[in-house]
Amino acid sequence: MITKLRIQNFKALRDVEIDLTPIHVLIGPNDSGKTSILDALAALCRSVDHNLSPAFLGSWKDRELVWAGEPCASVVIEANLDHEVIAGYTISVGFAQGRRLAAPNRKIVRTRDKDYDSLVEAVQENEEFWPVDCPDVFLRVPDDISSLLRGLLGGVHLYRWEPRFLALPVAPDTKRSFRMESNGFGLALCLDEILSYSREQFVKLEKRFTDVFPHIHSIVLQQESSYRPPVDAPEQVTMLEKADGKGLYFRLHSGHQLIPASQASDGTLLVLAYLTVLYLPKPPRVLLVEEPENGIHPKRLRDVLTILRELISEQSHTQVLLTTHSPYVVDLFEPEEVTLCTKLDNGEVKTTRLSESPTVRKQIDVFTLGEIWTAEEDETIANTTEPVEGSPE
Template identity: 30%
Template structure:
């Protein structure tokens, strides 16, 4: 979907660019631009909702203001989107320009439709455990607060997809054998999981943080109509290191649907983590890992697959240990 993003003066991203893959795991210290990357994509979505403005003269823009350039994969590689600043506070101007070559030069409408489906998530276990109104189940909220309603809606509208979701849920979490979605008299829906051995129903509020976050990621991976781009912050949150392989598999299901036997379009995934255990799982695909580095007040992106000595380094240590050691970059600067 998005082929590349180039930043100038956007928060800590003073002058850097990043080619995006179908799946991107972003690692790096706090304040190094991981969230800024996601915010830039969300700002593109926000401005894409509005009608495109006429061209703005250079002297109307903030001379030192932020600028973010987006390029896209086919069928929209004939277009470039730029976010610049007319006001001082935010990037508030979206302009779309045709490129000399590429497809979709006249299809801003098609690209816009895809951009409007971009979603960002940072699951919060307390929100995921909440009891939402049944009517709020159209799509998963950014913190997962309407998960129960989303699942109830899918059970109704997409019973086959829902059955695949529950089958995967019980494979991942074999201690449970029933997903309970109780529609209450007040038109709210309550989520719970029934223990396989004791038949006890555990209400969402009593489920473990990692269980709730896994449920939300699972719901995302089995969305029958997923967004074009999914950004997820801290995908390892609360999840045991041994279950991270399953979480990676779920995210791969979004980015590489054909390999999971699905026929829908791939979803571009941008995920962040601070877990060396999760990073270990990308030993075979270092090209999917983006390292953010911050020197002074400026941050930049590099692809782990571009590290010249990576095969040699991997002969002596795991990827996660290499990252922690500092030899891959992406670690905090010493005080």
């Protein structure tokens, strides 16, 4: 599990540090750095099983990801890990001018016994510069340590689910296995792969889903004309082409009629997507979700958060990080599980754990976290300085 995340010079994240829990939520106004934190953590995790340029997702070029576009600044992303062997992992990245290219300045793998530092090794061996985008060449660590690191951080899932993509029929692809695109495309194929891998696992998923939606009798996957996009496209632009595949349907208790996923509610598809992640044969080590409340009724939202908590309980190696604008989501977390992001006058992002806020500590015995957040200004909550006794607050 990642216990601490530090990000420097990435977008508006000039220098932020966050203590993470097994399930953690980021709150704050728009443009306060929440999404940037998810993107930075995704890049750190992807760097263990991708080259550096595709590790940074989305559409970017030049030094657009660097704080204020500073020409000499490197993006540094560092994680402390709660593991018996691996203590932490750091990447320092430079971005080339005029291209979509990220070049490694430094990588450090910290174990309980020693640090493996690519910069130190390069200097000691009198090398000029390690090859760009060849992470396993310049990071000289034993195979067993590399394997452990990939097991701890590799295969990160980042989701900004859109129901219209969740509903699309999907063509099989040998390069895609047990995962959806960040927008949710691939749900039908994931379900079909779970069914093929373990019918018992699929039945458990279906039972849990129909418990949430008792009017639905079963999940049906039917052969039909489908779509296939590029796999793991780093710019996250979904270009679909036609192919044969499987479509997702729901059979109702009221009859034999099949309802296509395209006609199901957003909430139905979103809950099914979370359950699908929960029942993957190999759930992700790190699951990043942006605004899980979108398209979901507050009652269903509680179901979704219950599913996510059960994910980290049943799959104890999985860690979840969410962003939200919903006080209903915040109500379901403890103060130490919530970090508030605010932007300072100079454009930098500040992070405050709610358990460190005097405003929250004074009110938590009377009000819920969501009520406190709704009633108080973000700047008031972010002020961690206790007032001097006898002075006005």
